[in-house]
Amino acid sequence: METAVLMLIGGVGVGIFGSLLGLGGGLLIVPLLTLGFQLPLREAIGVSLVCVIVTSGASAGVFLERRVANLRLGMTLELFTAIGALLGGLVAFLLDERVLAGLFAALLTYVAVSMIRPRPASAGADPVISGDTPPDEPRTFLDTLSGPGYRVRRLRAGVVGSVGAGIASALLGIGGGLIKVPVLHVVMGVPLRVATATSNLVIGITASTSAWIYLIRGGIDPYATGPTAVGVFVGASIGSRIAHRVDVRALRVLFTVVLLYTAFQMVRRAAGVQ
C-alpha cells in the first residue's frame, strides 16, 4: 500500500516537472523507479514507455484539434521512428543493464548541460514564420508536408534523426522528443511550436512500437506500471494548468541539480557500484 502510494506521488511529481519544463516523463521515471524503488533497469524502461504513451495521447489530441501539429509530416516521420524503435526494442534485450545505465547517464548529463547553457535570445520565442513559404500548388511530396507559413526542408536528415530518436526511445524508455524537436525545428525548418506538437504526436507511435516488444517479452509489469502511469497522467494535467503561474527559471536550476545527481548515480550503477 505504502509503496503504491509513493509510486503514485512520484508519478505525479514527474508529470508536473515534465510538463512545466517541456520534457517527457521518461527522463525522470527511469531514475525514479531504479534508484527510488530498486526496480530492474529494463523493467523501469518498460514502465517509462507506457507513461510516455499516456502523456503523448492526452496532449497530442489537443494539439491536433488546435491544428498546431502537422499530421502529414508526423505520419511520414513516424514510419522511420517506428523502424528505429523496432530495432532498438530488439537490441535492448541483448544489452547488459550496465551498458543501458551508462547510456542513460550520458543522456542525463547532456540534458543537464543543455539546460544550464545560455540560450540565444531568439530561442525562447516562437518563430511562427520560418521565412520560407510553401508554394500555392504543391509540386513535390515535400511541398505537401509543409504548413501555413513554413516550408519543410531536408527530409533525409529528418529521416535519419527519426530513426535515431526511435532507437534512443526504445533503449532508454524516453519519448525521443529531445532529438525530434531540434531535428524538426533546426534542421527541417519547422516552427518551434509546430515542431513540439508534431514531435508529441510521433512519440506515441515511437513508444508504442517498442512497448509492444517489452510487453510481449515480459518487460512491463502491470503492478509497477499502474500507480506510476496514473500519477504521471494526473501530474501532467496539473502541470499544464499551472504552467503559466510558475517561475520556470528557478525550477530549471533545481532540475539541473537533480539530473546531475541522477547521472552520477547511474554512472555508479553502470560501474557496478550499488
Add this chain to the structure above:
Amino acid sequence: MTVRTDEPPVPSSARAAGLEGRIARLLRIGTYSAVAFIGAGVVLMLASGRSPLDVAPALAPGRLVTDLIGLQPAGYLWVGLIVLLLTPAARVAVGAVGYARAGDRPMALIATLVLVVIVLGITLGLVSPAPGTQGG
C-alpha cells in the same frame, strides 16, 4: 458511372480538418479509457493489499474477461495497458483509411507501412527469444 455536379467539392483543408478531428477524438477516448482501466486496477490493487513490487500474473488474453468480472487488479491493468498500446496504432489505421478515401495514395501507403512495422515488432517479439527477462 455518374458524376454529381450539384454538390460543391469538399476543400482538401476541410477534409484534413475532419481527419485531424477524428484522430484527436480517438486519441482522447483511447487514452482516457486506458487510464480509467489502469486507475481501477490500481484501486483494486490497493484494496487487495498487493504491492507494485510483487510479481504480477503474466498476460493471459483468455483469462482477461474472467479477471474483469472477478475484479482482479491484474485484469484491469492488462486491459488498460493493451487499450493504451493499441491507441496509437488505431490512430494510424484511421489515418490510412482517411487518406485512402481522399485519394492521397502516398500518405495512405506511409500510414499502412507504419502499421506493418508495428505488426512486425509484435511478431518479432513473439517469435524471438527474450534473453535475460522473466516470463511475466
